[in-house]
Amino acid sequence: MTTGPVPTGRARLEATLATVADALRRSRLPARDFFVHAVGQQRILRDAYAGVMHALIFWGVTIQIVGTALNLMQMQLFIPLVELPFPRGAAYLSYELLMDLAGIAILAGVGMAAFRRGVLRPSGLDTGPGDVYALLLLALLPMVGFTVEALRLVAVDPAWAEWSPAGNAGATVLRSLGITPDLAARIHPAFYWTHMLLGLLFVASIPFSKLRHLVLGPLNIIRRSRRQESALSFIEEIETAELLGVGQICEFAPEQLLSFEACVRCGRCERNCPAALSGMPFSPCQLVHALRDCAETKLLGGNGEDQELLGTALAEEAPWACTTCGACLAGCPLFINPVDDIIDLRRYQVLTTGRMPSAVGATLRNLEQQGNPWGMPAAGRTAWTEGLDVRVLGPGEETDVLLFPGCAAAFDDRNQKVIRALVRLLKAEGVDFAILGAGEGCCGETARRLGHEYLFQVFAEENIEMLNAVRFQRIVTQCPHCFNTLKHEYPQLGGVWPVQHYSEYLGEKLPALQEGNANGHGRVTYHDPCYLGRYNGQYDAPRMLLDRAGVEQVEMERHGQNSFCCGGGGGQMWLETEADERINLRRLEQATAVEATTIATACPYCLLMFDDAIRSQGLGDSVTVLDVAEILAAQLTDEQSRATS
């Protein structure tokens, strides 16, 4: 061991400062989250009615709590520990006014909440005894409080009574009812103690009612995982981990258990969940709620024989309806992530018990056997390049753009047209590009989202090895799923390169792109693929490309961050769904509702899901689905096309 010089006072100070700076740096994001999402409640404000309602209650209660604390100080309860002068003069008058306004705000908010639950009844918002209890308590507290104040004003009748507008109005009513100052002074203590008891009941109720979100909500917001939402958690050293996924409630991570407790069942996730809205027997809200109930039962029941979640607390098929589209977590004000929980459940089923729908087993087998979810012979991966003269990059060779077509483009007939269109575009732009050819393997996205983490890691390692053996400036993918996996998940295994979806890449080259006048497509509506839009924030580039092509664009009601999944993500593409529960049929209805004649998208799964929906509804004559690349490629002049072939 080497001994350095004894640290001087200055060095020690610097070390301390560095530690403090480090702690501050690490707490920057949680602090920001605390102010934006816990105090500012940005996500609740997205819905105007619920936003105003919640803000009225939140700020009303906050002001009341601070004001009551000041009042208690004035009683000199804490002297000699703390002595805080109670406001006098003008400050006192503002205090009285503010407290009255806060009380009115609470009552207004509670009124709005009662109206919402009783009359508006948004879907996914169930009202149980716990909700009634919380609202009743919140209504009674200010009502009794105002009565206490009114009695005091009747008894004392101070000159500044009008600074307490609610109390003063109450006093007027009481006087008209014949309450004398003497009587008011005598009954005042009874109301005063009722108010006190209600206040104490409120505090005591926090751990036992939905009011727990006062504490657990902000806690969950600042303690949530800082992992990119579109990257699933990585099982490190998969061979030495005793647990793979989650089979029993106690196997969830502490952060996940906290998130179950924080949920207030506001129903936002359910109102956005494509599976729930399509009538599947699944709802993210109910999943989280069932897990919470299970955790609480377990906690109260003590240490006993643990039960497997599936088949007891959750239905056997509970983990298999989710498309991992992320609509639930994008809307949750408390940042609860049901997708992570579902993937953990799937991992346990696939890796540990082998209990899963047969279609999942078949897809995984295809992946293992042929290296693609279609189960097509692996040798056919480059069949689509026939007649296109696409360069295949050998080890050590170099290119500007490494095109990663993905399994859909390689093995699916419909998507082969898209990749061929994309190649024509790249050639027309004179881009120096190449593919890995037979060296390219499935990116592993499907395997990972179906819970087969091991297969994903094997695929990822193989691809990373291949990609490290060649040189390129950037990877461009056709598929948003490949894009997301290469960009956000491969870094977990050490594969870090610039990755772009083709829409983003072509968007950068926009000035060179031929401006078109494609009126052959009629009204075009662009469908946001989840892994391009919601998970990666790329809403503009594809729309800009469509603009460039000169098509008439119309937006569906659900678009952008609020877009509705096609139903094909998270492995759902490969699972069987009851005919009346298909997500793609709902989405097609949303497109036909805006009288679109062409649906444009930028994802092979979306393309196939729409294609399937259009065919099954017999709408082939009135609606078509095209990839953005196909619409753009149709703009190429004959001359450009000839040059490429």
Place this chain on the structure above:
Amino acid sequence: MKVNWMLETGGDPLERLHTFLDAIWEEAELAGMLLPLSETAGPELKPRFVSERQMLAEANPFKPLMTENAARVVPLLLKEHRGERLGALLRPCEMRALVEMSKHNGFRPDDLLTISVDCLATFPADEYAWRADRARATDSLTEEALLFARQGGIVPYRYRSACQICLSPEAKVADLNIGVLGLPVRRQLLVRARDEAMAEQLRLDVHTDGEAPAQLLAQHERVVGKLELRRRQARDRICANMGSLLPQSVDELIVRFEACAECQRCMEVCPICSVDFPHQDQRGRYLREDLCRWLVSCAGCGMCEQACPQGQPLCAILGHVREQLLAETEYEPGRSPAEPLPVGMPA
């Protein structure tokens, strides 16, 4: 002497097992050993008797493949080598079959030193073939199996259905039992002798790397317990899914076998039938007594299911009927050579 010992594997559990077996071979002065020989990376793993010690290097009890039950060859082997001390390296289901066979045939494997290794489950032969084809390294399937010894094996849906529902993958009834389930096999393996005398006789204190730490044993037991629980659930699920297709008694099974006519493929590969083949009456119906005697000894190796041209889920069917038969008894096939069969012996 203690019965639980440990091997330090230094990154290569297979290699360490070879050197350990080599030492035991010498210590017990064996004339030869029955070994699962893996001479190619392909879907072949033959139980073969070898008398040269260097052949140990070809033995691979971890290879996730089982195409025949090695116990079948033991009676003949003992006959041919009467008076010599032999060894046999067996999977747990092969070991159970051997114990049961001795009760049917009356042979006494006293001169046989049995060594069993925890089973990490096996693939169907065709599945093994394409996996081996796809794999880059020659023996990556064995490596993969060992990789997941810590969890007791992952991705169960790929295994032979007999392995998916096997309730006793742990080696525990042989003279020497090598533990791998739940263990960090790149660092340690367990060696457990049948009893103190056996540990003494084989001088385990010399040939192993010390006594097994309690924590290692506990970890092994915990994972084996979990594994057995999950397998039990899988078996219940498969039985539930079969519904009315699942025979509920031996009599129903006899009726079912009538549809098989002269096909006896399941019995031809069965280790129990190799010493006690069930007889049929003149009308071609199996004798109830014979079938009972067969079923109570079933070791669950699943060779029958693999051989069935109809693809019947025989492992679950026979396992279920066996459980009905044994419901009233304490009998567990393969547990101990000392336990008599719960039904009549062959005439």
